[in-house]
Amino acid sequence: MPPAGSKRPHPGGGHRGPKAHPHPAAQTHGHQPDSNTAGVPAVTGPYIAMFTEFRNELDEHHDRRERVIKASRDITAASKKIIFTLQRLRPTALSVRTLPQNITAEIHTHESRVQQLLAALLPDLQGINARRYVKQYSPALQEYLEAVGFRHYLVSGEVVSFEMAGWYVSGLNADAVLSVEKSGSSGDKPPESDVEMVDAVAEGGEGEGKEGGEIPAKEEEKLHGITLTREDYVLAMFDMTGEMMRFAITSIATTPLAQLLPSTVADASSSDAKNTGGGKSTPQTLLQDLRVLRMAFESLGLGNTPFGREAEKKLEVTRQSVGKVEYAFYGMVVRGSERPEGWVADAGAAGEE
Numbered sequence: 001m002p003p004a005g006s007k008r009p010h011p012g013g014g015h016r017g018p019k020a021h022p023h024p025a026a027q028t029h030g031h032q033p034d035s036n037t038a039g040v041p042a043v044t045g046p047y048i049a050m051f052t053e054f055r056n057e058l059d060e061h062h063d064r065r066e067r068v069i070k071a072s073r074d075i076t077a078a079s080k081k082i083i084f085t086l087q088r089l090r091p092t093a094l095s096v097r098t099l100p101q102n103i104t105a106e107i108h109t110h111e112s113r114v115q116q117l118l119a120a121l122l123p124d125l126q127g128i129n130a131r132r133y134v135k136q137y138s139p140a141l142q143e144y145l146e147a148v149g150f151r152h153y154l155v156s157g158e159v160v161s162f163e164m165a166g167w168y169v170s171g172l173n174a175d176a177v178l179s180v181e182k183s184g185s186s187g188d189k190p191p192e193s194d195v196e197m198v199d200a201v202a203e204g205g206e207g208e209g210k211e212g213g214e215i216p217a218k219e220e221e222k223l224h225g226i227t228l229t230r231e232d233y234v235l236a237m238f239d240m241t242g243e244m245m246r247f248a249i250t251s252i253a254t255t256p257l258a259q260l261l262p263s264t265v266a267d268a269s270s271s272d273a274k275n276t277g278g279g280k281s282t283p284q285t286l287l288q289d290l291r292v293l294r295m296a297f298e299s300l301g302l303g304n305t306p307f308g309r310e311a312e313k314k315l316e317v318t319r320q321s322v323g324k325v326e327y328a329f330y331g332m333v334v335r336g337s338e339r340p341e342g343w344v345a346d347a348g349a350a351g352e353e
Contacts (some may be wrong), residue, residue, distance in 0.1 A: 031262055064124045068133045071117045072140035077139070078110045078117075078291035082147040083243055084108070086154060090254060094285045095157035104181070109153070111181055114144055118171035122223040129226065141169050145228075145236035150243045157285070159240075159293070162233050170225030232306045234300070241293055245321035248286035251327045255281050258330060287329065290322045 085106045089096065099107070121137065145160075148168050152160040167173055194253035250262065259281045280288075297315050 032248050064129065065133060065136060067124055068121060068136045072137045075114050075137075075140035076143045078113045079143040080109050081110045082114075083150060086147070086151055087243070087247060087250070088155065089116040089247075090251070091154070091282055092255070092259070092279065094154065094282050096154050097156075099155065108178065108181055112174075112178055115171070115174035115177055118169065118226065119174055121226065122171050125226060126224055130227070134229075137226075138229075141226070141228065141232050142236040142239060144169060145233065146239045146243065149237060149240045153240070153244070153289075154247075157289075159237065162228070162230065165236070166228040172223070172225040186215050186216075192215050234311065235307075235314060237248050237293070238311065238318055239299065241290060241318045241321050244286055244290055244293075245325055248283050248290070248325045249328055251282040251286065252325075252332060255283055257332065260284070261329075283325070283329070287325050288324075290318075290325060294322050295316055 015112055089099070089103065125133065125137075145165050145168070148165065149160045152158070152164070168177060260283060297311075297318055300309045300311070302315075
């Protein structure tokens with residue numbers, strides 16, 4: 001018997017703890033609640049459908065964005081292959097007019113891939129999404145235009161026009177683009193039927209649909225093409241000067257000294273005349289055109305805008321490209337007499353120089 005004044009121990013041993021209260025659900029239904037659903041309210045309310053729609057739209061947005069990024073990377077890779085193929089050319093004078101068959105066939109393979117990817121992008125760039133992913137696909141357009149512009153320059157001796165560039169990147173003219181490029185030549189203007197870069201539903205058809213009339217299914221399926229901005233066009237032309245510089249450096253190394261440099265002051269002055277390109281070597285033509293492009297870019301009013309700041313950086317690179325070609329010519333003038341008459345570097349030596 002415990003001493004007086006002490007508490008009687010609990011029959012189960014130890015001290016009695018706080019009394020445990022069973023879950024109300026367990027008292028009511030006689031079973032333990034599911035740990036995954038305990039305390040989670042039922043999905044009800046007037047805003048559930050609205051936020052579900054928001055979630056679906058965000059999922060679609062991220063899926064579209066990923067598709068655009070992947071296609072842009074593939075376009076960039078194929079465009080670089082076009083440029084690498086063009087850099088293998090070794091013309092003695094510009095313009096080339098018609099590319100060799102093997103070069104044309106290889107370019108055609110890469111360009112078909114680019115056009116397929118551009119066409120695949122169109123469904124994701126319609127309506128309010130037309131400019132939504134411009135940061136994702138803009139670098140790819142610039143890279144493709146760099147390749148198109150470089151080829152156009154080698155073939156025609158001119159800079160590709162803004163209208164022609166837009167025709168190439170619209171994604172609506174794949175068959176016409178490939179037919180032009182398969183011939184190995186480059187036209188000055190796109191075909192008249194394909195000049196319009198953006199196809200829209202016929203005027204008046206949309207209004208008739210609102211009034212109760214039906215829009216033909218064929219009109220509804222028309223897609224808007226990718227619209228080229230002037231900023232992307234200018235930045236692509238900046239990048240093209242870098243390819244012209246590389247082409248000029250290689251041509252200087254592989255051109256005989258007698259063709260590379262004028263022998264007299266009279267020859268030099270005549271070779272600098274504007275419309276006397278028949279007697280110029282490839283490096284001479286490239287250097288003159290690079291100087292013209294540099295002056296044209298320097299005359300642009302770029303301004304303190306995101307585009308202006310990026311263009312200023314590319315302008316500095318263009319100045320450096322022109323300087324590299326000039327220094328290569330200066331080196332040939334100073335050291336040209338050390339080379340045997342008629343000496344031409346082989347492909348390996350040209351790459352090292």
